[in-house]
Amino acid sequence: MGLCPDTHEIRRLYETLDENGDGKLTVSEMNHFLKKLGMDISEEDLKYLVAPVSESEDGSLTFEGFVGLCHSILQDNRSEDAELNDGDGRDDLMEAFKVYDMNNDGFISSTELQQVLCNLGLMQGEDLGKCQRMICTYDSDANGLLDFTEFRNMMTSNIPAAPSCSSSRVLLASMSNCNNPHAL
Numbered sequence: 302m303g304l305c306p307d308t309h310e311i312r313r314l315y316e317t318l319d320e321n322g323d324g325k326l327t328v329s330e331m332n333h334f335l336k337k338l339g340m341d342i343s344e345e346d347l348k349y350l351v352a353p354v355s356e357s358e359d360g361s362l363t364f365e366g367f368v369g370l371c372h373s374i375l376q377d378n379r380s381e382d383a384e385l386n387d388g389d390g391r392d393d394l395m396e397a398f399k400v401y402d403m404n405n406d407g408f409i410s411s412t413e414l415q416q417v418l419c420n421l422g423l424m425q426g427e428d429l430g431k432c433q434r435m436i437c438t439y440d441s442d443a444n445g446l447l448d449f450t451e452f453r454n455m456m457t458s459n460i461p462a463a464p465s466c467s468s469s470r471v472l473l474a475s476m477s478n479c480n481n482p483h484a485l
Contacts, residue, residue, distance in 0.1 A: 308368065315367045317422045325361040337420050338400050398452050408446035411436045 318334050319326050328347045335342055348360050354369040355362055362370065401409045401417050411432040418426025425431050436447055439455040447455065 311368055311371055312364065313423075314371075315364050318367075325357070325363065326367055327359070327361045334421070338417075340400075394453050394456055395449065397456070398449050401452075408448055409436070409452060410446050 315326060316322075318330055320330050320333065328344050328351060331347055331351070332342070332344055335347075351360055351362060351366075351370065354366045354373065356366060357363075398409070399405075401413055403413045403416060411429060414435060415426050415429050415432040418432070420426075425435070433445075436445065439451050440447060441451055441454070442448075
């Protein structure tokens with residue numbers, strides 16, 4: 302995928318996930334976040350996923366460890382996409398698409414995008430207009446919705462999207478392989 306989150310975006314995601322603000326991201330906090338995304342992963346699998354980058358006995362992550370985890374997931378997704386999906390990452394993208402397509406109609410509306418971003422505690426979700434602009438940037442048929450092809454184009458595009466789009470791209474990329482934690 303053409304995704305390269307910067308440190309500032311990862312920091313914002315880390316601070317969102319660190320619910321109690323103690324500077325340590327626990328497996329429980331990550332699990333809570335994934336449940337908000339509609340992803341069911343056991344704490345045991347999360348511990349397995351986090352173990353290679355955690356420097357603490359309790360398995361929690363410092364910001365630096367979280368950056369390592371994000372980069373590992375993104376690198377792993379690139380490798381898997383090339384090997385298993387002929388480079389298009391269709392399966393992972395479809396799972397991400399389903400998170401945002403809350404009413405299962407095959408499209409992502411600006412309202413659905415706003416609701417997911419709000420559920421995740423992201424500022425972009427506070428303004429429906431921003432969500433509409435994010436959709437509009439990749440809405441090739443101008444119907445105000447993203448179908449899967451348009452969503453895939455957004456997620457794999459090397460064309461810069463609207464600045465507010467970058468956080469949603471990071472979230473999707475960083476969580477796209479959570480159903481397969483042993484892939485690291």
